Amino acid sequence: MAVAAVAAVAVFVVADGGADPGGQRALTSDEANRLAITRFRNFQAHGRTVTITVPGTAGGLVVTGSIDFQGKLGYGVVHGTGRDTSSDGLIQWTAAAVLVHPMANAPAQAPASPPPSGWYSRPLQSSGVALDSSLAIALNLASDRPDNAQLLPQNGAAWWGRDEVDGHRVDVMTGPYSRGRAGTAGTVRYWVGEDGTMYRVRISVGSETQPVVIDFGPQKYVPIKPVPGVTPRP
Template sequence: MAAFLVAGGGSGSSGPRALTSDEANRLAITRFRNYEAHGRAVTITVPGTAGGLIVTGSVDYQGKLGYGVVHGTGRDTSSDGLIEWTPTSVFVHPMANAPAHAPASPPRSAWYSRPLQSSGSALDSSLAIALRLGSDRPDNAELLPQNGAAWWGRDRVDGHRVDVMAGPSSRDRSGTAGNVRYWVGSDGTMYRVRVRVGSASQPVVIDFDTQKYVPVKPVPGVTPTR
């Protein structure tokens, strides 16, 4: 089974309880659904003690590439601008007056690149998590309950009735079952993920279909995975 995320957070619910067979099957295919769709529109809410960040954009799950615009919340605009990222790199294009949505065609210049930090940055952790919410194959539905996945309750997201499910322990860290919440529709579509990262006191929230999906175009220096 591909490793699920180490995460955290929750919602008002009446769980936990064991997953039914149908729930386990839907949880097993939810990341594959993102891959199958090629890409999804996302809004990533990143907490921070000095004010948060919101990334509004798209993730290409087959190319393992994200692109969007960053706006600060409760802080100055020094972090605002366009952003594109891969599993290993982050590319930023600072803008004093960042638009509400990233342009479909990224600017061809004035990008600054840096390695994506594996720890210590809530933003980078959030970007990496968003990319890992797609998989080219379903997970093993039989193993999910054995590794701690559970049902936590029902909710509605943008008019969609969903089940809130806790993910299993990650492959390399036992005892992390329940640290992630997936909001999953009746067909296995993922509508929200709430996850705690070590560098943030509040969970990261990733919402899907918050705007129209725009195919991600690479900026100079970026080679998508195909």
């Protein structure tokens, strides 16, 4: 698949040292179990609302929308931060393609039904483009089965600290190094709740010095409608 190298980053990989409160230590059995099911929780939910913050040397981008984890389809609105509005508009993406609908005055939220025309399609780039890397990673933050809780700590998964996200107490954890996989030079941390719910993910991508941050919102997920005339490709 064209995005295999990027998607691999979304699988658990080891993270480098950081400033999270608490400091690194081994996972407890309960923490390993919660880390093992956190991507499965997303799959069980079918989809979730997200805010994807993408860094950039010329200014960042923020994608606000939803992801259908079972259908591998994302949809939302893009706004630039610290840059002009030339990149603003609606966006829908699959594992293979990105569709953009430029808008001079993009709304805060994407309309429930995508406009029937005005879309431009391009292949999703497998490397070198921070936005595309972020979109591909976001699609892959789900799994149709739990990970092996016993193997996670054996292969380097670690606990880094505690935090709070939108009123939820969470543990900040990293997963094991994925040897032999392309794209695992980056780093990833998960903000995981007491029931295994994923509330935030922070990932380093090779093309940027600042990490991508993916926040999951409390809003109820509404099924995504594909752009008219476009069949999603999982």
